[in-house]
Amino acid sequence: MPELPEVETVRRELEPWLTGRCIRSAERRDAPPGPKYANLERATGQRIESVGRRGKFLLLPLSAGDELIEHLGMTGVISSTPPPDHLRVELSLSGRSKQRLYFRDVRRFGRFLVVPRGDYRSLPTLHHLGPEPMSDAFTAAALARSLAGSKAPIKALIMGQRPVAGVGNIYTDESLWRAGIHPKRAGGSISKRRVAKLRDAIVEVIGAAIVANGTTLSDYRTVAGGTGGYAEQLNAYGHAGRPCPRCGATFKRAVIAQRGTSYCPRCQR
């Protein structure tokens, strides 16, 4: 499941390849028209000025005032070689080598669309996205402000992308385990000290996962087809029924905000 570290890994590969290239054509392939692929044709003839990222969204400003937005969803993979199936979008690029970009997305939760630059009204999550976890803006005080007064479970709040950008199911479970916070705990009820611990845990987990090129469990691949190496460093995600590496208690499983959640019943309160 691509979260911030996976998307950042992809961004770093795309940047030297795509920056400055002109899009010769942008075509929807095996997918019906719809908002997930809106205005793709507008990309034709525009130059890619840079390859940026906010949370799990790839943001590519184009030379005629538009912006190409890519979101990998659950199973989205960007590559420079044609995939065997489930090809949704194909870009033809200027230049001599690696002239095509392919977007494969088995489950079609991803998006690949063009908007007027900076106009994120059609993408409410991006429009209201919280601070980047690796930026100076993501402080303990900012996180505390964002959680204040909320009765929703901390897991649901973090997954909602408002308190912090780009943290999904895997890294939420990891961060809450590290900070010793029960995933069902009401966001507004967490002490200042604990919130600060959670902020540090998120920064550490996301930072280490970026270094490892993300977590490959099944679908996620880098642009070159490689895998991420953070899976072996996971301490909590998917560990239900196994012993907690910190205290030895058996990890429990719960469903919170429609997502499988594993946590240690002893050291997460």
Place this chain on the structure above:
DNA sequence: AGATGATCCTGTATGC
């Protein structure tokens, strides 16, 4: 307005 649950989608795993 905040919180909650349903929905989309398809491959993989499991049970009978």
Place this chain on the structure above:
DNA sequence: TGCATACAGGATCATC
């Protein structure tokens, strides 16, 4: 072997 069912979870929308 075949069939049914459960599960995986990004974001968005409807409904309290």
